[in-house]
Amino acid sequence: MQQQPRKPIQIVSKSLTDISPSEITSSDLSRSELFHYIFFPFLRWSFVIFCLFIDALVVAQLYLFIPNVQATMIIYSAYYGGFNAFTVLFFMINGLVLVAILYLEFLVYVKKFRKSVEEDFIIRVLERKKAS
Numbered sequence: 001m002q003q004q005p006r007k008p009i010q011i012v013s014k015s016l017t018d019i020s021p022s023e024i025t026s027s028d029l030s031r032s033e034l035f036h037y038i039f040f041p042f043l044r045w046s047f048v049i050f051c052l053f054i055d056a057l058v059v060a061q062l063y064l065f066i067p068n069v070q071a072t073m074i075i076y077s078a079y080y081g082g083f084n085a086f087t088v089l090f091f092m093i094n095g096l097v098l099v100a101i102l103y104l105e106f107l108v109y110v111k112k113f114r115k116s117v118e119e120d121f122i123i124r125v126l127e128r129k130k131a132s
Contacts (some may be wrong), residue, residue, distance in 0.1 A: 055105075
């Protein structure tokens with residue numbers, strides 16, 4: 001059985017010094033790629049600010065959404081004086097929810113909004129431009 005010769009692998013440098021985004025013009029991009037090229041930095045920072053907003057307002061105020069938690073915490077605190085097991089367990093659960101949400105936000109950021117995603121996009125456009 002004869003083996004097929006392998007195609008040469010093209011090695012592309014992804015360093016910022018080798019990339020020249022100034023070579024890209026709007027005629028090289030489709031409409032969606034042009035919007036991606038223009039708005040990607042804005043979307044990246046909007047995602048970070050939105051995550052901070054969600055973490056600060058939703059997770060920190062979680063006890064407002066669960067019925068009777070405030071009343072239960074006040075009653076137990078008045079009866080037992082200071083912190084009690086219910087309050088400690090509630091804040092532990094709240095902390096675990098916060099850690100889980102931060103982890104998921106980090107995964108989404110790494111997959112969709114990292115700087116290397118933008119660099120890969122520019123490299124693909126430049127390669128397509130050189131090929132044509």
